[in-house]
Amino acid sequence: MLSLHGKIVAITGASGGIGEATARLLARRGAAVVLSARRGERIDAIARGIREEGGRAAACVVDVTKSEDVRRLVATTVDEYGRIDVLVNNAGIAPISPLADLDTEGWAAMIDVNLRGMLNGVAAALPAxxxxxxxxxxxxxxxxxxTVSPSMAVYAATKNAVRTVHEGLRTESTDGVVRTTAISPGYVRTDLADSMAEPDVRELTRRTMDAMGIPPAAVARAVAFAIEQPGDVEIGEINVRPTVQA
Structure with missing residues (x-):
């Protein structure tokens, strides 16, 4: 029987949605979790709730665009639990809009959070x-x-860049020390639409999420499946989406 008991997992973007659901599920299954996000009060409350239910959880305020913050997350995890078995890079934003809108600030923000934030995670966790x-x-x-849809060009580019980094790290880690897993959700009922700048795109995304989105716990189960595998098994990529999503 595969188990998460004793795993030490740090999670970015854990103040809601997929990150929160992942922290709660992993803790229920026996892992110790360190939640991180910019909203300190929120992650403190979630960690406290996990502990009240008998789980092990700590919290660390982190802005993933700041390399020193992510290094502090890894250091906090190691100080609290003695090691870090898994880093879940979950923090992400989607201020999407048509390229013709020239929202260069939104483009830069997505690059900073979605790509550079993930690279900061690599830089912090890999030495440990x-x-x-x-x-x-x-x-x-x-x-x-x-499948790149209208208004999604830069967002998709950042996500594909993360995919590329994962594949590069995999090919550099054939000694078996580091495993990598990229999990690609489809429509999930989260507040991701709140970060979308274009009103029509934001409203359409919200309606679609409400109509067909799967719960964040579905993605959390995929995370659990990947990390509970024995050390000689790597689940490289998982797509998790609504059955009715085209």
Whole structure:
């Protein structure tokens, strides 16, 4: 029987949605979790709730665009629990709009959070993984990068860049020390639409999420499946989307 008991997992973007659902599920299954996000009060409350239910959880305020913050997350995890087995790169934003809108600030923000934030995770976690002889990098990507829809060009580009980094890290990690998993959700009922700048796109996304979106717990189960595998098994990529999504 595969188990998460004893796993030490740090999660970015854990103040809601997929990150929160992942923290709660992993803790229920026996992992110790360190939640991180910019909203300190929110992650403190979630961590406290997990502990009240008998789980192990800590919280660390992190802005993933700041490399020092992500290094502090890894250091906090190691200080609290002795090691870090998994880093879940979940933080992401989607201020999407047609390219013709020339929302260069939105483009830069997506690059900073979705791509540079993930690279900051690699830079922070990889030395710890190497030092302890094992580690697992999990990133929440998106099916938006598999089929690029209107208004999604830059968002999809950042997600495909993350996919490329994962494949590069995999090919550089054939000694078996580091495992990588990219998980691509389809429509999930989260507040991601709140970060979308264009009103019509934002409203359409919200309606679609409400109509067909799967719960964040569905993605959390995919994360659990990937990290509970034995050390000689790597689940490289998982797509998780509504059955009715085209």
């Amino acid at each position: 993984f190497r030092a302890q002889g094992s580690g697992h990098l999990v990133s929440i990507v998106s099916v938006a990068g598999l």
